Amino acid sequence: MALKSFIEVHSDSHFPIQNLPFGVFKPLPTSPPRPGVAIGDYVLDLSQIALAGLFNGPALNGTDCFLQPNLNKFLSLGRPAWKEARATLQKLLSSTEPTLRDNADLREKSLVPMSKVEMVLPVVIGDYTDFFSSIYHTKNCGIIFRGPQTPIRDNWFQLPVAYHGRASSIIVSGTDVVRPRGQSAPTGSPPVQFGPSKKLDFELEMAVVVGPGNELGKPIDIKEAADHIFGLVLMNDWSARDIQAWESFPLGPFLGKSFGSTISPWIVTLDALEPFACDAPKQDPKPLPYLTEKISKNYDVSLEVRIKPVGEQDSHVVSRSNLKHLYWTLTQQLAHHTVNGCNLRPGDLLGTGTISGPVWLQSFPTFLGSCLKLILLYHVVLNRNRILLDAC
Amino acid sequence: MALKSFIEVHSDSHFPIQNLPFGVFKPLPTSPPRPGVAIGDYVLDLSQIALAGLFNGPALNGTDCFLQPNLNKFLSLGRPAWKEARATLQKLLSSTEPTLRDNADLREKSLVPMSKVEMVLPVVIGDYTDFFSSIYHTKNCGIIFRGPQTPIRDNWFQLPVAYHGRASSIIVSGTDVVRPRGQSAPTGSPPVQFGPSKKLDFELEMAVVVGPGNELGKPIDIKEAADHIFGLVLMNDWSARDIQAWESFPLGPFLGKSFGSTISPWIVTLDALEPFACDAPKQDPKPLPYLTEKISKNYDVSLEVRIKPVGEQDSHVVSRSNLKHLYWTLTQQLAHHTVNGCNLRPGDLLGTGTISGPVWLQSFPTFLGSCLKLILLYHVVLNRNRILLDAC
Ligand SMILES: [Ca+2]
Ligand SMILES: [Ca+2]
Ligand SMILES: [Mg+2]
Ligand SMILES: [Mg+2]
Ligand code: NI
Numbered sequence: 001m002a003l004k005s006f007i008e009v010h011s012d013s014h015f016p017i018q019n020l021p022f023g024v025f026k027p028l029p030t031s032p033p034r035p036g037v038a039i040g041d042y043v044l045d046l047s048q049i050a051l052a053g054l055f056n057g058p059a060l061n062g063t064d065c066f067l068q069p070n071l072n073k074f075l076s077l078g079r080p081a082w083k084e085a086r087a088t089l090q091k092l093l094s095s096t097e098p099t100l101r102d103n104a105d106l107r108e109k110s111l112v113p114m115s116k117v118e119m120v121l122p123v124v125i126g127d128y129t130d131f132f133s134s135i136y137h138t139k140n141c142g143i144i145f146r147g148p149q150t151p152i153r154d155n156w157f158q159l160p161v162a163y164h165g166r167a168s169s170i171i172v173s174g175t176d177v178v179r180p181r182g183q184s185a186p187t188g189s190p191p192v193q194f195g196p197s198k199k200l201d202f203e204l205e206m207a208v209v210v211g212p213g214n215e216l217g218k219p220i221d222i223k224e225a226a227d228h229i230f231g232l233v234l235m236n237d238w239s240a241r242d243i244q245a246w247e248s249f250p251l252g253p254f255l256g257k258s259f260g261s262t263i264s265p266w267i268v269t270l271d272a273l274e275p276f277a278c279d280a281p282k283q284d285p286k287p288l289p290y291l292t293e294k295i296s297k298n299y300d301v302s303l304e305v306r307i308k309p310v311g312e313q314d315s316h317v318v319s320r321s322n323l324k325h326l327y328w329t330l331t332q333q334l335a336h337h338t339v340n341g342c343n344l345r346p347g348d349l350l351g352t353g354t355i356s357g358p359v360w361l362q363s364f365p366t367f368l369g370s371c372l373k374l375i376l377l378y379h380v381v382l383n384r385n386r387i388l389l390d391a392c
Numbered sequence: 393m394a395l396k397s398f399i400e401v402h403s404d405s406h407f408p409i410q411n412l413p414f415g416v417f418k419p420l421p422t423s424p425p426r427p428g429v430a431i432g433d434y435v436l437d438l439s440q441i442a443l444a445g446l447f448n449g450p451a452l453n454g455t456d457c458f459l460q461p462n463l464n465k466f467l468s469l470g471r472p473a474w475k476e477a478r479a480t481l482q483k484l485l486s487s488t489e490p491t492l493r494d495n496a497d498l499r500e501k502s503l504v505p506m507s508k509v510e511m512v513l514p515v516v517i518g519d520y521t522d523f524f525s526s527i528y529h530t531k532n533c534g535i536i537f538r539g540p541q542t543p544i545r546d547n548w549f550q551l552p553v554a555y556h557g558r559a560s561s562i563i564v565s566g567t568d569v570v571r572p573r574g575q576s577a578p579t580g581s582p583p584v585q586f587g588p589s590k591k592l593d594f595e596l597e598m599a600v601v602v603g604p605g606n607e608l609g610k611p612i613d614i615k616e617a618a619d620h621i622f623g624l625v626l627m628n629d630w631s632a633r634d635i636q637a638w639e640s641f642p643l644g645p646f647l648g649k650s651f652g653s654t655i656s657p658w659i660v661t662l663d664a665l666e667p668f669a670c671d672a673p674k675q676d677p678k679p680l681p682y683l684t685e686k687i688s689k690n691y692d693v694s695l696e697v698r699i700k701p702v703g704e705q706d707s708h709v710v711s712r713s714n715l716k717h718l719y720w721t722l723t724q725q726l727a728h729h730t731v732n733g734c735n736l737r738p739g740d741l742l743g744t745g746t747i748s749g750p751v752w753l754q755s756f757p758t759f760l761g762s763c764l765k766l767i768l769l770y771h772v773v774l775n776r777n778r779i780l781l782d783a784c
Contacts, residue, residue, distance in 0.1 A: 252644025
């Protein structure tokens with residue numbers, strides 16, 4: 001029989017006892033932030049569980065990692081601590097375990113209705129990298145920029161292409177995004193225009209949250225790469241295509257991306273995703289030895305993008321995809337990132353790159369219309385993002 | 393008569409009382425790091441000056457910004473605090489002021505011989521951006537990649553081109569750099585090679601250290617840009633040209649850069665650089681209004697690169713340049729960076745881009761020879777960097 005919680009969890013909930021994603025929240029607007037896990041319609045306050053002495057396994061006993069305003073310290077402890085925390089919490093929350101179930105005082109202190117909490121960024125992000133690992137997306141972009149004959153350049157099949165992104169402007173789901181202003185050149189050359197972006201786009205991605213990481217100069221072997229992946233968040237890599245197109249030669253995207261990138265407040269652990277593991281696509285040509293893995297694993301996670309215009313009741317599905325389509329696996333991305341000696345730190349974020357093809361807002365003239373405000377509702381498996389366009 | 397310190401300062405010292413650059417140091421390997429300024433052959437310990445109650449002006453009185461292990465809090469206070477600190481320290485160190493000069497106990501506690509201290513990174517760097525603002529460098533690169541007819545693309549004259557760099561691998565001068573491994577494709581297509589970079593290069597840059605910064609979504613007007621620049625460091629943006637050339641299409645440089653970037657431990661303040669201000673080059677075409685400044689200012693700072701092979705006594709000058717050659721000014725770079733709403737934070741680093749043309753190590757076969765170790769000595773106006781190639 002499947003593991004069940006003593007807390008009622010609706011059958012359509014994203015947060016059964018099998019998931020238990022980690023986040024950071026404030027029970028009241030004035031409370032200091034603290035770590036929690038999602039269970040049904042509740043958030044379990046891990047600082048209360050820690051203060052009650054219930055993290056008493058060998059890896060976590062006595063640690064203050066759940067008394068921090070972010071998850072970075074917990075992430076730095078590595079997989080033994082993550083597995084122990086998950087096992088402890090699954091046991092505590094299970095229907096057969098009395099410790100929390102029958103302790104009204106502790107339940108009162110530690111279980112907060114999700115509708116009342118404010119979620120904040122779960123980690124301090126030292127560096128954010130965005131990969132470009134979906135073959136469908138790469139092909140679509142290549143057809144636009146290089147034509148249908150050779151849409152993908154040779155280097156893409158040899159290494160997971162990536163660029164450094166902006167860490168400061170990563171925001172948690174639900175934070176308004178201000179429409180960026182900038183230069184563009186619709187014909188590709190001067191005269192240039194200046195004003196709010198007319199080609200604001202989303203990119204549906206997931207992103208790895210890095211665990212312990214490595215010292216500068218000491219690459220992580222691909223065999224150890226999975227131990228440096230704590231879990232995954234959803235990500236919307238907002239992109240202003242008109243700004244991006246004009247600025248990107250020869251050094252890549254900059255202001256077309258750095259005005260904001262939204263992540264989900266909940267980090268789904270790799271352990272929770274394990275039942276959804278599946279084979280990654282076969283790679284041809286064969287990757288170099290430093291990127292070769294015995295078992296090449298993706299995860300079967302269906303993803304969906306919806307847009308909800310201001311004043312409308314219904315949202316419209318504009319994109320459907322699946323994480324299993326990644327050509328380069330998460331572990332290959334991580335091993336590649338460090339092969340030159342680059343150091344990863346706990347809480348670093350590695351975006352997968354767009355998992356589906358881009359859909360520009362201008363493709364939805366009926367949504368844009370002559371409105372002054374537009375709310376984009378970006379609803380994906382586990383979360384919601386909103387964008388507020390301050391003019392259009 | 394010029395201001396003089398009671399501390400003897402050699403006439404060829406980089407650290408007269410007119411300079412007073414800020415850094416962070418450890419008096420002993422086991423001491424906690426604390427802020428200091430350089431004066432002659434000494435470092436003045438600002439934590440001791442603060443504990444002695446000598447920062448008693450309106451902006452700094454009672455602050456603990458000099459009791460921190462980095463300068464970020466001081467930087468967040470803005471120009472009034474920076475000017476007050478500089479005035480306080482110039483007075484304290486002047487030959488006519490008895491407070492420190494005649495207090496043997498405080499001198500003993502606060503003045504540490506520079507030869508004994510360990511300098512550490514002066515700031516926690518949230519994000520690092522590298523611009524591409526020298527017209528000579530851009531032209532040289534353009535001739536290599538695009539030919540002599542149109543070496544520079546139109547966008548370069550309309551905006552300061554830039555890319556996001558890696559913050560985690562920024563190291564302080566004197567830290568060994570491990571030669572990066574990676575993929576390359578000498579012919580531009582497969583088969584690919586893997587191994588230590590054969591085209592390790594330096595890039596001579598300076599970099600702005602950001603002050604208060606801005607909230608996400610609220611650009612900094614160019615008229616206020618200078619108030620967000622605390623000062624400048626020297627930077628060596630180590631670059632592996634073979635790795636960079638193969639990986640960079642279409643998203644820009646990544647592992648070819650992220651294995652390490654060296655900055656000087658001392659930040660020279662904009663106030664100390666003011667006597668060296670000079671006119672920036674005339675810009676044609678005229679920049680857009682958001683990049684237009686009444687007075688367009690550069691700084692006349694001569695820069696020099698020297699290389700010193702292992703086992704040789706002498707270093708060889710391989711590059712000479714000057715900060716005044718920047719086409720886009722520091723304030724234009726900063727205003728551009730935020731025009732889309734991107735937020736800058738105290739301690740962020742904005743590299744100017746290479747100030748002189750690139751000189752590849754392979755241009756120096758007599759230095760490389762059949763050596764197993766090579767030490768690069770990168771000596772510029774105010775500092776020294778070293779690289780250790782672990783194989784060649
Ligand atoms: Ca973005
Ligand atoms: Ca570098
Ligand atoms: Mg992206
Ligand atoms: Mg550079
Ligand atoms: Ni509308």
